[in-house]
Amino acid sequence: MTVARPGSNELQPPASGHDIELHNVTLRFPRPDGKGTLPVYENFTLDIERGSFTVLLGPSGCGKSTLLNLIDGLLTPTSADSVKVLGRDVRTDPDVTRHTAYVFQSARLLKWKTLRGNVEFGLKGLGVQPRERWDELMKKYFGIVGLTDFTKYYPHQVSGGMQQRAAIVRAWVNEPQILLMDEPFSHLDEITAAELRRELITLWSRDEQRRTVVFVTHDISEAVQLGSRIIMLTPRPAEICFEQIVDLPWPRTDADERSFEIEKRLRLVFAERAGVKA
């Protein structure tokens, strides 16, 4: 099995320029008590441009994780005009999600495998060829996140920050076009989280052809620190209630006047629109 590498024809951005296209997506979960359904999305539409760092900001339980699962093909919508990744619908063309990689809220490492073994688990699953490239890829990305000396450790032997770094390596190592990140730093202490945010931005901006990142958070200042575009969602059924392009260079800090302004505005809107519905 061969998997197209970035730069091959297959990965040319779709004519629309949008790596992800969700059109009129409706998703309703059956309620646990069996009475009716829980509408999470009703006719939801969102396009995400290639190379953007899009942050989805929303109150917890509004459906952010669900959205990433839809994009990654882990969930099928109740109905939708399109759920497209790189111009191809994931429902009819599930293989296209080989170009997406997912970093979860918790590291989700296999505790009986070393950090290296966990990264290999992903490489093997994705069928990355040739196998000889694995070493070179792993060396590169373990190095970037500072785990070079820890690849033989088991997850329980390293800190939570290092576990999440390993999860980032597992996602990034195949150099996928699209990265889905679901509150990846929310379980970490603030200092570690800040450090990892910096590393993430460094990792992302290294590439001339930037990858498309969809980053989920409920933390407004994290959103402002990272996003090139911030999309705010309302509680269920989730709708886009506010959008903000953040045209500031990285790394950003709270001390910066302009990001502070943006953060303030977002906080106002968030309190007004995205707060819990009465």
Added chain:
Amino acid sequence: MTLLRAMGPLRRPGAGVAGRSRLSGMLRLGLGLVPITVLVFLYQQLAVSKSRPRIFPQVGDVWDAFYEILIGHGELGSSYDQIMVTSLRIVSAFAISFVIGIVIGVAAGRNKLVFSFVENLVWVFMAVPSVVWVYIMIVGLGLNPVVPPLAVAATVMPQFIVLVAEGAKSVPDDLGEMARSYKTSTWQRFTELFLPYLVPYIIAASRTSFATAVKIMLVAEVIGTPSGIGFEVSYWDGKLFMGPVIAWGITMLLMGLLVDNFIFSPIERRVSGWKSKPIDAAETMGAVI
């Protein structure tokens, strides 16, 4: 290095644990011997006071009977033949419950339909005493040598199924989701996620099942066959000689202990090696931090 400062303290549960557990192992053994010694001593006092050596054999009499077993003597043929016969029966009973237990346990743990189908059956099997199985099977199969292993397997299997199903049910969904997200094949998920997760449950199930099998095989043999350790026990019991009865009981106990210590324990240590892996890179860490 700023990168490393943010990583927080390294946890090193592996280091030192190996040494400590060896020490406490010795200690445990020593402590375990105390109540046994006390019991043996009290029994000896009782036996001496009764002075009826056939029904209350003294410790020395039991040892003599045990020595006979050790050197292979026996009124009913070589004691090693009996041990062999019984061991084979235990192993086949165990093998049957192992294979069927894993297959049904996994199926029940992964599939709600299978679970509800198997659930009541398991309860029924659990409730039926092994003795009853022996009688039922003797009615069906006559005094057949397959009766004891089958009866023991029927008794042991339910707990095997329950333990394995418990494990199969508890495989975390989020790991499965991660694996699907990385497009792993069903085979890779089975061998690298499902099975490693399940192995500790299978080992736990094997240990308890084997111990139970050893215990109840005696009962099954006493009723159901003219050979094996159970037959020896019923023979000596019939002659009102308790020395050999106790000695055979001890033999069986030792067989169980040997298997647990020299087969199950090493396997368990091997497969859960990652838990106590000492960190050889300790010096590296010192250098980096």
